Amino acid sequence: MRIGELAKATGTKAETIRYYEREGILPTADRTDSNYRDYSDNHLAALTFVRRARQLGFSMAQVRELLALSNHEDNPCQDIDRLVQLQLTEVERKIADLMALRDELGQMLRSCQADKIGECQIIGSLGRQSVM
Amino acid sequence: MRIGELAKATGTKAETIRYYEREGILPTADRTDSNYRDYSDNHLAALTFVRRARQLGFSMAQVRELLALSNHEDNPCQDIDRLVQLQLTEVERKIADLMALRDELGQMLRSCQADKIGECQIIGSLGRQSVM
DNA sequence: ATGCACCTTGTAGCAACTACAAGGTCAAGC
DNA sequence: GCTTGACCTTGTAGTTGCTACAAGGTGCAT
Numbered sequence: 456m457r458i459g460e461l462a463k464a465t466g467t468k469a470e471t472i473r474y475y476e477r478e479g480i481l482p483t484a485d486r487t488d489s490n491y492r493d494y495s496d497n498h499l500a501a502l503t504f505v506r507r508a509r510q511l512g513f514s515m516a517q518v519r520e521l522l523a524l525s526n527h528e529d530n531p532c533q534d535i536d537r538l539v540q541l542q543l544t545e546v547e548r549k550i551a552d553l554m555a556l557r558d559e560l561g562q563m564l565r566s567c568q569a570d571k572i573g574e575c576q577i578i579g580s581l582g583r584q585s586v587m
Numbered sequence: 588m589r590i591g592e593l594a595k596a597t598g599t600k601a602e603t604i605r606y607y608e609r610e611g612i613l614p615t616a617d618r619t620d621s622n623y624r625d626y627s628d629n630h631l632a633a634l635t636f637v638r639r640a641r642q643l644g645f646s647m648a649q650v651r652e653l654l655a656l657s658n659h660e661d662n663p664c665q666d667i668d669r670l671v672q673l674q675l676t677e678v679e680r681k682i683a684d685l686m687a688l689r690d691e692l693g694q695m696l697r698s699c700q701a702d703k704i705g706e707c708q709i710i711g712s713l714g715r716q717s718v719m
Numbered sequence: 720a721t722g723c724a725c726c727t728t729g730t731a732g733c734a735a736c737t738a739c740a741a742g743g744t745c746a747a748g749c
Numbered sequence: 750g751c752t753t754g755a756c757c758t759t760g761t762a763g764t765t766g767c768t769a770c771a772a773g774g775t776g777c778a779t
Contacts, residue, residue, distance in 0.1 A: 468767085470768060471766085474766075474767060474768090489774080489776080514765080514766090515766070
C-alpha cells in the first residue's frame with residue numbers, strides 16, 4: 456500500500472509517517488519502481504502500535520523503548536509494566552495539577568462580581584502568588 | 588533590581604525574562620551605566636502576573652490579551668471573565684481526556700499477568716485500535 | 720494529451736522556552 | 750593592582766512532535 460492509504464488507515468498524516476521513518480520509529484518502507492513508499496501489513500501494525508502509544512501519552516523516547524522491548528519476546532514483562540506504571544503515575548499527577556487549576560479558575564469566576572476591570576478580582580488575584 | 592534578583596523573586600530563569608521582554612510580554616527594563624537591566628517593583632508585579640497566568644495554563648497569546656484588558660481599568664469585566672471561562676472549559680476537557688487515559692493505562696496493568704513479552708497483554712493491546 | 724490526485728525531497732515554522740558561546744562588569748580577597 | 754568568580758550582555762541554535770510549504774515527478778482517467 457502507498458503512504459496515503461496507510462495514512463488513511465491509521466488516521467496519521469503522510470508527513471507524520473515520513474517523519475517517523477526519518478526518526479527511526481518506523482522501519483524503512485520498500486520502494487516501487489517510481490520511488491513511492493510501499494507498505495506491508497507489518498508496517499500497518501507497527502504504525503498502529505506507535506500511534507496508540509502516542510495517544511496514551513508516551514513520549515517518542517518511550518515509544519522507542521516500548522518498541523525495543525516488544526521485539527524481544529522472551530524478555531520479562533516487568534520492563535513494559537514499569538513503563539506503563541510510570542506513565543500512569545505521570546497522568547495521575549497531571550490530573551491532580553489540572554484539578555487544582557480548575558478549582559482556582561472556578562474560584563476566580565465566582566469571586567468576580569465587579570463590572571469594571573479596575574475592581575476586578577481576577578486581575579487582582581493574578582498579581583499575587585496564589586489565589587487559594 | 589537586576590535580572591538575577593528578579594528571577595529569584597519570581598522563580599523564573601533570567602533567560603525567560605529576557606525572552607518575555609523580546610516578545611513584548613514584559614515592558615523593557617531600564618539600563619544601568621554598564622548596560623545591565625534594572626527592574627522596578629512594577630516589573631516585579633508584571634512578571635508575577637504573567638507567571639501566574641502561565642501557571643494557570645493561559646497561552647502567551649492569552650496572557651497578552653489579559654494584560655491588554657487589565658490596562659484599561661474602565662472596561663467591563665466581561666472580557667476577562669470570558670477568557671477565564673474559556674480556559675476553565677479547556678482545562679475540564681483536558682481532565683476528562685486524562686481520566687480516560689488513566690483508566691486505559693490502569694486496565695492495561697491489571698490485564699497483564701504474563702511474565703514474558705511474547706504473551707504480554709499490554710504489547711498486544713497497543714497493536715489494536717482501542718483497548719476499551 | 721491534459722488534468723488531477725498522488726508521490727518525492729528538502730526546508731522552515733509552531734510554542735515556550737532552554738542552552739550554549741563569547742565576551743563585558745563588579746566586588747571581594749590577596 | 751590583580752585575579753577570581755559570580756553575574757551580566759547579545760546572538761544563535763536546540764528542544765518536542767509534528768505540520769506546512771515549495772518545486773518537481775508519477776499514475777490514471779478522460
